[in-house]
Amino acid sequence: MTKGLLxxxxxxxxxxxxxxxxxxxxxAGHGLRVCFIQFIKGSRHYGELxxxxxxxxxxxxxxxxxxxxxxxENLEEDTxxxxxxxxxxxxxxxxxxxxxxxxxxFTYLLHYRMLEIAPCLERLNNRNPDQHVVITxxxxxxxxxxxxxxxxxxxxxxxxxxxxIKAQRGIEF
Amino acid sequence: MTKGLLxxxxxxxxxxxxxxxxxxxxxAGHGLRVCFIQFIKGSRHYGELxxxxxxxxxxxxxxxxxxxxxxxENLEEDTxxxxxxxxxxxxxxxxxxxxxxxxxxFTYLLHYRMLEIAPCLERLNNRNPDQHVVITxxxxxxxxxxxxxxxxxxxxxxxxxxxxIKAQRGIEF
Numbered sequence: 222m223t224k225g226l227l228x229x230x231x232x233x234x235x236x237x238x239x240x241x242x243x244x245x246x247x248x249a250g251h252g253l254r255v256c257f258i259q260f261i262k263g264s265r266h267y268g269e270l271x272x273x274x275x276x277x278x279x280x281x282x283x284x285x286x287x288x289x290x291x292x293x294e295n296l297e298e299d300t301x302x303x304x305x306x307x308x309x310x311x312x313x314x315x316x317x318x319x320x321x322x323x324x325x326x327f328t329y330l331l332h333y334r335m336l337e338i339a340p341c342l343e344r345l346n347n348r349n350p351d352q353h354v355v356i357t358x359x360x361x362x363x364x365x366x367x368x369x370x371x372x373x374x375x376x377x378x379x380x381x382x383x384x385x386i387k388a389q390r391g392i393e394f
Numbered sequence: 395m396t397k398g399l400l401x402x403x404x405x406x407x408x409x410x411x412x413x414x415x416x417x418x419x420x421x422a423g424h425g426l427r428v429c430f431i432q433f434i435k436g437s438r439h440y441g442e443l444x445x446x447x448x449x450x451x452x453x454x455x456x457x458x459x460x461x462x463x464x465x466x467e468n469l470e471e472d473t474x475x476x477x478x479x480x481x482x483x484x485x486x487x488x489x490x491x492x493x494x495x496x497x498x499x500f501t502y503l504l505h506y507r508m509l510e511i512a513p514c515l516e517r518l519n520n521r522n523p524d525q526h527v528v529i530t531x532x533x534x535x536x537x538x539x540x541x542x543x544x545x546x547x548x549x550x551x552x553x554x555x556x557x558x559i560k561a562q563r564g565i566e567f
Contacts (some may be wrong), residue, residue, distance in 0.1 A: 230409060234546035235401075236416075240409035243416035243442075244565065250445030269416075270425030275448040278437060320564065353565055373407035374554040377446035378545035391424035391493065392399060392417065392526055 225320075225352040226370040227345060231328060231361035234375035235393075241323045241355050242269050248321045248353075249279040256319040257282045258310055260358075261326035268391055281319075285309065303335035314348050316347065321353045328358030338364045398493075398525040399543040400518060404501060404534035407548035414496045414530050415442050421494045422452040429492040430455045431483055433531075434499035441564055454492075458482065461526075476508035487521050494526045501531030504538065511537045522542075 228244075230237040245255045257273065257280060272279040285306035307330065314322050330336045342364060345354060356365065366372050401417075403410040418428045430446065430453060446453040458479035478505065487495050503509045515537060519528060529538065539545050 226562070228408075228565075229551075231551075232549070234548075236403055236409060236546045236548070238414035239416035239420065240413040241411075241416070242419060243412035245416070246415060246419050246445040246448075247412065247441035249462060250441035250443070250448075251562045258501050266419035266424035271425075271526040272419040272449075274421075275423075276445075287560070303395075317425075353562075366551060369552060371408060372550075373409045374549040374551050375407075375409070376405070376547040376549055378402075378404075379538060379542060380544060389526075390397070391421040391426045 222337035224370075225348065225350055225354070226367060228353065228355045229365060229369045229372045230355070230357045230360050230375060231366075231372065232376050233323060233359055235380070236375045237357040237359075238269075238325050240274070240373075240375075241325055241357050243327075244355055245273070245280055245321065245323055249276040252279070253320040254278075254318060255280045255321045255323065256313045257323040257325065258313065258327075259284045259325045260330060261308055273350065283309070283313075300335045300394065303330045306330070307336055307341065311344050313383075314344070314352065317349060320351065321355070323355045324357070326358045327356045328361045330366070331362050332358075332360040334382035338362055342368050397543075398521065398523055398527070400541060401544045402501075402534050402538060402542040403528070403530045403546050403548060404532060404539075405547035405549050406532055407550040408553070409548045410530040410532075411442075411498050412529050413546075413548075414498055415445070418446070418453055418494065418496055419449065419526055422449040425452070426493040427451075428453045428494045429486045430496040430498065431486065432457045432481075432498045433479055433503060448456060456482070456486075456522065473508045476503045479503070480514065484517050486542075487517070487525065487527065490522060493524065494528070496528045497530070500529045501534045501538070504535050505531075505533040506510045506529065511535055515541050539563055545546045 230240050245257050248255050274281045403413050418430050446455045543556050
């Protein structure tokens with residue numbers, strides 16, 4: 222038996238987005254089309270943007286949101302943007318063009334209650350049964366974990382920031 | 395302060411090799427050269443092999459070992475092969491050609507005592523101070539975790555094999 226998996230990478234450790242990026246290039250390596258939607262990291266300078274260019278036509282990357290975080294002074298506007306981003310994700314999933322869709326850092330929109338969980342899960346559960354969806358981000362809600370087929374929690378055992386080493390180009394971004 | 399990091403992805407969950415692959419393509423996206431050494435997975439059909447071809451000249455992939463596992467009837471031969479693989483890794487690290495070297499599934503060689511930990515750590519600690527090394531695999535020994543700058547433990551929260559769904563092309567390999 223094979224079926225499209227709902228995969229969640231959560232937890233406070235490093236490697237969630239990185240694992241999703243690895244899945245995207247592995248799938249593209251098999252010739253499968255991937256849509257990688259970043260819900261948080263708005264910077265245009267991340268190495269992943271340059272990396273996915275190498276898979277022209279196979280990996281489409283879309284950056285939603287407006288920067289490092291969705292939290293602003295204006296919760297109403299944030300919520301409106303979150304809904305727009307989710308609508309885009311739903312259209313992408315429903316388009317049938319992508320055997321794999323990555324919703325990177327999507328958990329935050331659920332965690333901060335910018336979206337209601339139940340209708341989101343309904344949309345995810347009603348997708349094409351062969352389609353894989355990967356969701357990353359801290360604080361994955363329990364309902365999402367229950368709905369998922371594969372869940373890995375990345376636990377931070379040791380982190381270099383605590384030793385005064387800053388994030389480095391090509392490694393962390 | 396920046397410095398070459400020793401990064402370890404361990405734990406029983408999915409995403410260790412995948413995160414290492416993501417790091418490789420992100421670094422290559424920044425134009426950094428990467429050597430990705432697979433110590434276990436000998437199959438030539440993995441999607442990562444096709445994926446890294448897109449980074450011709452930036453990501454070199456070497457498959458050591460002889461298949462899915464090192465465990466055989468002949469421990470002496472396994473140990474000899476493990477040492478040869480490690481020697482190759484040491485030469486790669488010392489060559490100075492690669493800002494990032496990935497030792498994928500390397501922990502098994504330490505866990506099964508095919509290599510002694512202390513001299514391995516000495517070689518890793520004496521590498522070029524700007525060079526990043528990523529090590530993946532279950533059962534990372536405590537000495538390795540102590541020597542590392544960044545350690546993430548991938549914990550399996552939920553795994554589809556337990557629901558009777560088999561590994562799928564483009565997703566798990």
